[in-house]
Amino acid sequence: MGKVYLVGAGPGAADLITVRGARILGMADVVLHDALIEPELLALCGQARLVAVGKRCGRHATAQHFINKQLVDCARRHAVVVRLKGGDPMLFGRADEEMRALEAAGIEFDVVPGITAAIASAALLRRSLTLRGVARSVAFATRSRAPESDEIRAQVEADSLVYYMGRDSADAIAAELIAHGKPAHTPVAIVEACSTPRERHTSMTLDQMAAGAARAWFDPAQPSLLLIGEAFRALLEAGLSPEVRQALQAGRLAA
Structure with a gap:
């Protein structure tokens, strides 16, 4: 043997x-x-x-x-x-x-053991999955097959939520999270092909992902990861105008 x-x-x-x-x-x-x-x-x-x-x-x-x-x-x-x-x-x-x-x-x-994609993606984004006063809990998840299950509620409660294998159901994931109480303006960071020469990333809000923004961005040939939570807000705001950034910070506008 x-x-x-x-x-x-x-x-x-x-x-x-x-x-x-x-x-x-x-x-x-x-x-x-x-x-x-x-x-x-x-x-x-x-x-x-x-x-x-x-x-x-x-x-x-x-x-x-x-x-x-x-x-x-x-x-x-x-x-x-x-x-x-x-x-x-x-x-x-x-x-x-x-x-x-x-x-x-x-x-x-x-x-x-190996380095999982969530940790590598956080390193690529230069944003910690945990953040004092903002994110004290982290959940790694795949999409639940039962939208009304306790799994969804537990995912909503996590401060930082990382979805594996979520590319083809990104719209549905976002809609389910919003329906179960996750704020629509919650930041989302998406990382593709992390640590390879093909790596890239983008940011959007949860309601934008529910409306299909992620689907339009994805390369279907590459592996991807969805990182959701306030720990990623700085990435979202980095490319916005000062007026939009101020409105987002005040919670008055979903990007």
Whole structure:
């Protein structure tokens, strides 16, 4: 039996993977990797057999049960198997299912954390997710499948709210948050392809996102993140005229 490593690749840039993650990639016999892993990261494991098992919204994807089976099969044939996941394996990465499959097969595994996209995006924006007197709580979320559930109410209560995989439902996310009490003028920062040469970002208000402003801006080929909350107001106001900025600060106008 070999050993499986669930390695966090980080947000994209090859030099943002951990030292431990890079070292294990250099030892790997086979690497099962997500779709969004940058080529520069895969170059760190040039000796390994590469197997693409990623999932992309709206595209053909490898079923999770088949990924689990591949991990088990590879561990029975190779000494070092890496499951390379974007960001951190333990956040929206289906890591639990893979770990339970490995446990059931009696295969040893280890988890190597990675920098998740929310933290990397906050660094790119130069805006902390927490801010004294403004943001004391942070929630990482995906869109709830039940708009009236407690999940939505909990997300509304978070001072800083980060949505993963929210590109295709950004309008609906904003509308649901407003309907459950989030102020319509709440700032939203959107980051695409964080830490890669393609990275870019924009800002808008929650009601603008509900009206389709984000949909018009997105590049559907790039991964994106929605960061919502007063901690990002300075980004929103930076490009506004003094009159509009003053009105926003007084709470009289939604950008």
